[in-house]
Amino acid sequence: MYQVNNTLMINSIKNYTLLLLLLSLFSCDKDEDEVPDSYPLSGSTLFLIDVTPQSINNKVKLGWSPSNAASFSEYKLYRHETSGIDENNGTLIHVSTSVNDTTFTDSISYNSNFYYRLLVRNSNDQFSGSNVINVKTDAPENDPLITVSSLKTGYISKNEVLWFHFSAEANELYTIAWYDNWWNEYSAGSIFVTAYKENKTDIYFPRQRLIQMNGSPVSIIANASEKIYLKVEGYDDRIEGTFGIKVDLVNKAEAIEIPVDNSTQAVIAAGETKFYYSNINKNSNYTISMVADQFTGAYGDNVHVSVSAFGEVSGQPYFENEEPNVIEFHGHAKELNVTALENEKLFFSVTGAYWWTPRTVDITINQ
Numbered sequence: 001m002y003q004v005n006n007t008l009m010i011n012s013i014k015n016y017t018l019l020l021l022l023l024s025l026f027s028c029d030k031d032e033d034e035v036p037d038s039y040p041l042s043g044s045t046l047f048l049i050d051v052t053p054q055s056i057n058n059k060v061k062l063g064w065s066p067s068n069a070a071s072f073s074e075y076k077l078y079r080h081e082t083s084g085i086d087e088n089n090g091t092l093i094h095v096s097t098s099v100n101d102t103t104f105t106d107s108i109s110y111n112s113n114f115y116y117r118l119l120v121r122n123s124n125d126q127f128s129g130s131n132v133i134n135v136k137t138d139a140p141e142n143d144p145l146i147t148v149s150s151l152k153t154g155y156i157s158k159n160e161v162l163w164f165h166f167s168a169e170a171n172e173l174y175t176i177a178w179y180d181n182w183w184n185e186y187s188a189g190s191i192f193v194t195a196y197k198e199n200k201t202d203i204y205f206p207r208q209r210l211i212q213m214n215g216s217p218v219s220i221i222a223n224a225s226e227k228i229y230l231k232v233e234g235y236d237d238r239i240e241g242t243f244g245i246k247v248d249l250v251n252k253a254e255a256i257e258i259p260v261d262n263s264t265q266a267v268i269a270a271g272e273t274k275f276y277y278s279n280i281n282k283n284s285n286y287t288i289s290m291v292a293d294q295f296t297g298a299y300g301d302n303v304h305v306s307v308s309a310f311g312e313v314s315g316q317p318y319f320e321n322e323e324p325n326v327i328e329f330h331g332h333a334k335e336l337n338v339t340a341l342e343n344e345k346l347f348f349s350v351t352g353a354y355w356w357t358p359r360t361v362d363i364t365i366n367q
Contacts, residue, residue: 044075046118046130049103051137053110056153056185056242058137060106064118064130071123072099078117079106083132085117109187109241110155111139139240146230148174152245154232156188160240162232166247168222171312173252173347175273176230177217179244187241192233193218198226205308205317209235217273219250219308219349220317250275252312255347260286263364268305268352277312277347278365280340286367288336288348293360305361306351307336313344 049061062077074097078090094104108114118130142154146166156162168174176195180188195204195218204220222228230245255275258264266274280286290305309318318338338346352359 044102044118044120044128044130046116046133048133048135051135053137053140054107056187057107057109058112060108060135061103062106062116062133063103066099066102067120069120069122069128073097073121073123073125075101076119076121077104078119080115080117081113083115083134085115085132086129087119087127090117108135108137110137111157111240112137146245146247148247148249150246153186153242154245155240155242156191156232156234157240158234160234164230164232164245165227166230168226168228170222170225173219173221173250173255173275174228175217175219175248175250175349177246177248178232179246181239181241186243187239188234188243189239189241190235191243192235193245194231194233195220196229196231198224198228200229203317204228207233217246217248217349217351218306219273219275219310219347221310221312221347223314223316252277252347258363258365260365260367263362266350266361266363267358268350268361269358270352272358273306273349273351275347275349276363277345280311280338280344280346282340282343284340284367286338286340286346286365288338289362289364289366290334290336290350291362293362307348309336309338309346309348311341311344311346314341316341318346318348 044064044067046062046064049063052059052061064075067075074095076087076092077094078085078087079093080090093106096104106116113134113136115132115134117132120128120130139157140155142162142164143152144164146152146164148166152164154162154164176193178191178193180186180191190209192207192209194207196202197204205218208218220228232243232245234240252275255277256264258276258278260278260280264276268274278286288307288309290307292305310316311318340346346365350361350363
């Protein structure tokens with residue numbers, strides 16, 4: 001009987017020990033110092049405050065309700081092209097670790113359609129997602145009027161042709177520059193520009209493409225006080241978007257004279273335009289010769305300049321073929337031939353078009 005009682009006692013001790021071990025195992029994951037969190041996380045409500053059109057894009061201001069998570073860590077705002085947006089497929093556009101930081105302004109292009117969602121994370125790396133909101137922007141309406149000396153922004157859709165105009169004074173010198181996605185935040189692919197006289201038949205310069213890495217400009221002298229029309233077409237119809245046009249009035253008195261049968265040396269930076277003139281006689285033939293001190297452009301190819309030539313009296317451009325103003329140096333002088341239409345000053349402009357640093361260009365005019 002003693003043996004039996006001893007066995008029962010031993011079995012009871014074993015069972016009690018096992019019970020203590022099990023209780024210890026289940027309680028070991030609980031940290032006595034841990035503060036309970038308010039889970040599940042309460043997601044913030046995302047909402048649109050306003051959309052403000054800008055010259056190049058749209059400012060989208062978003063807001064959300066503050067998180068009430070006890071161990072808040074951060075907000076993460078995502079943008080995506082479809083409504084199925086989460087942290088795996090969305091573009092992260094904003095992160096904030098301040099619970100009271102509840103607004104953000106995004107920048108999106110015209111004619112866009114985006115979805116937004118806010119995720120709230122706590123210190124345990126747990127997330128809660130907000131509602132999804134959709135923001136659409138339309139293509140802007142183009143105002144055809146260009147104000148001289150003010151940058152004009154337009155929007156061109158695929159296969160679209162646009163017309164703009166500015167008021168010119170007779171015998172004044174103007175430069176016309178335009179900018180697409182080679183420049184700043186503009187989004188349109190390369191564009192062509194044609195400048196027409198007021199009758200929209202006679203031209204000041206034919207269909208010109210933006211010179212890469214520099215912009216334009218093309219120079220003209222207005223031969224009458226009239227509206228000058230600019231026709232804008234997309235060179236790359238796959239890319240629609242914003243572009244810029246700027247017309248500036250140039251003081252002709254600042255042009256440098258190059259007497260016939262003489263030369264000058266110009267140091268021209270990328271995007272810089274210098275103006276020259278020579279007195280020419282009607283029906284006489286002249287040659288403008290240019291050569292650069294270096295012949296390698298930004299990508300190891302040939303150096304380019306942009307040249308426009310026009311008569312003060314005739315008001316006519318002297319180069320009329322397709323893209324006439326792009327001159328590419330091939331290690332030798334480039335010659336342009338001119339037959340004078342009147343006894344007049346021949347104005348011509350030279351713009352550094354395709355290099356990173358200033359280049360020296362020798363310019364000669366001979367009869």
